[in-house]
Amino acid sequence: MSEVQVGILYSRIRKDEKLLLSELxxxxxxVVKIDVRKEVFDVHGAPEALQELDVVLDRCLSTSRSLYxxxxxEAYGVPVIxxxxxxxxxxxxxxNSLALQGAGVPTPKTKVAFTKxxxxxxIEQFGYPCVLKPVIGSWGRLMAKIDSRSAAEAILEHKxxxxxxxxxVFYVQEFxxxxxxxxxxxxxxxxxxxAMVRSSDHWLTNAAKGADVEEFELDDRARDxxxxxxxxxxxxLLGVDLMETMDGDGNVDDYTVHEVNHTVxxxxxxxxxxxxxxxxxxxxxxATVADDSVEATA
Numbered sequence: 001m002s003e004v005q006v007g008i009l010y011s012r013i014r015k016d017e018k019l020l021l022s023e024l025x026x027x028x029x030x031v032v033k034i035d036v037r038k039e040v041f042d043v044h045g046a047p048e049a050l051q052e053l054d055v056v057l058d059r060c061l062s063t064s065r066s067l068y069x070x071x072x073x074e075a076y077g078v079p080v081i082x083x084x085x086x087x088x089x090x091x092x093x094x095x096n097s098l099a100l101q102g103a104g105v106p107t108p109k110t111k112v113a114f115t116k117x118x119x120x121x122x123i124e125q126f127g128y129p130c131v132l133k134p135v136i137g138s139w140g141r142l143m144a145k146i147d148s149r150s151a152a153e154a155i156l157e158h159k160x161x162x163x164x165x166x167x168x169v170f171y172v173q174e175f176x177x178x179x180x181x182x183x184x185x186x187x188x189x190x191x192x193x194x195a196m197v198r199s200s201d202h203w204l205t206n207a208a209k210g211a212d213v214e215e216f217e218l219d220d221r222a223r224d225x226x227x228x229x230x231x232x233x234x235x236x237l238l239g240v241d242l243m244e245t246m247d248g249d250g251n252v253d254d255y256t257v258h259e260v261n262h263t264v265x266x267x268x269x270x271x272x273x274x275x276x277x278x279x280x281x282x283x284x285x286x287a288t289v290a291d292d293s294v295e296a297t298a
Contacts, residue, residue, distance in 0.1 A: 004289050007032045007049065007056040007078070009069050015267040017059050019278040027282065036065045046076035055289050056080045058263060063091045063136055066263055079292055081285070082236035082262045089233045090262035093135045093171050096233065099260075103232035105225060106256045108243075109174040116156045119170035123152045129175040132159075136166050145175065176243050179252060183216055183242040186266050186277065188284040190230035192218055194275040196268065215273040222255055229257045237281060239264030 006029050010017055013033075024031050034049050034056075041047065050056070056073050058080055060066035070087050073080040082090075089095045100107040109126070113119040123130055123146060132155060134142045146152045159167045181199040185192050195218050198211040218226070226240045239261035247253040270277040 004029045004286065005032070005052055005054045006030070006285075007034050007053045008059055009034050009036055009056060009066075009073075010059045011035065011037050011061045011065065014265070016265050019267070019270065020057070020059075020281065023278040023282045027286075036060055036062075036069050041069065041072040043075075046072075046078065050076055050078055053078050055285065055292075057285075058082060058087065060263060067091060079289070081288070082238070083234055086234035086236045086238075087262045090238070090260050091136060093133055093137075093259070094169065096260060099232045100229060100257055103228055105229050105232055106254065108176050108256055108258050111172045113170045113172065114168060116160050116170075119156055119172060120149075120152055122170070122172045124149070126172065126174055131173045131175050132156075133171045133173060134166065135169045135171050173258075176256060176258070177246050178243045179246065181211075181244075182258075183222070183244070183255075184269065185218065185222070185226050185240045185242065186264060186269055186281075187226050187230050187238050187240055188281065189235045189288075190227035191284075192223060192226055193280045193284075194266075194269050194273045194277055195222075196272045198268075213268050213272040225255055225257055229260050233260045233262075236262065237264065237284070238262060239266075 006024055008017065008021070008031060010033065021031060032049055032053065039047060039049060050073065056078050058066055058070050060069060066087055067084070070080050070082070070084040074084050089099050094112055097107055097110045111122040111125070113122050129145050129147045132144045132146055144155050146155060156170065159170065181197045183195060183197055185195040187193060195216040196213045197216045198213050200211040222242060225242065229240050230238050240257060241259045241261070242255045242257050244252040245254045245256055266277045
């Protein structure tokens with residue numbers, strides 16, 4: 001296609017961004033790197049760096065910067081991937097869970113409480129073990145598997161005194177028995193680009209925590225859930241995380257979608273599979289920009 005003016009919002013250029021930048025430049029697209037740590041966003045008009053862009057890719061590490069920067073882009077009339085709505089839903093685990101549940105996507109049983117006492121009550125209702133997660137966060141940080149009442153009381157006390165209001169939103173989830181792994185799917189508007197399993201002896205199976213990764217072949221059920229989960233949060237370029245659930249005999253019988261991520265990392269997937277992930281992502285980006293251009297002139 002003809003040259004596209006692409007802006008990339010970032011605060012650090014990681015391997016993922018390097019792969020995207022290389023693919024864009026190899027195709028002759030003009031790329032503007034926008035360091036959100038240095039940029040000033042004016043409510044009265046777009047800064048020079050954002051003018052004349054066909055599309056902006058949000059690759060911010062910081063959740064708060066991502067949420068505000070995408071809102072500014074949309075206010076300036078600049079298409080942004082992912083949208084401010086999708087970023088808002090995916091960045092907050094409560095909103096994420098509500099969106100999945102509302103769309104009929106199977107997701108772990110979840111309760112939210114706002115005081116230590118009510119959170120302890122929710123934990124006791126689930127029984128042990130259960131999981132306590134921060135409402136904002138990634139890479140498996142600040143997540144706790146709670147095995148006893150004494151552990152629950154200690155963790156809740158720590159969270160209640162940390163200061164930030166987000167730590168006083170207690171997001172409690174059932175502990176899902178899974179076969180030592182979970183599944184990460186990179187999807188573009190609900191269509192899988194590639195998938196991998198992340199395996200570990202630890203209950204956390206994030207690649208960022210050192211899990212082993214290998215390619216995973218999605219079946220029709222998983223593909224259907226990826227499509228529905230993507231649509232539930234507003235679509236875009238997303239990382240959909242699934243866990244395989246077990247029946248009473250210890251056999252895998254279905255999936256549950258525990259999270260959808262909006263500024264998804266894909267370097268581990270690119271290494272684990274034969275799929276040229278950045279090429280597929282830019283194929284989709286070009287098609288998206290072309291479709292938007294057609295709609296704008298219709």
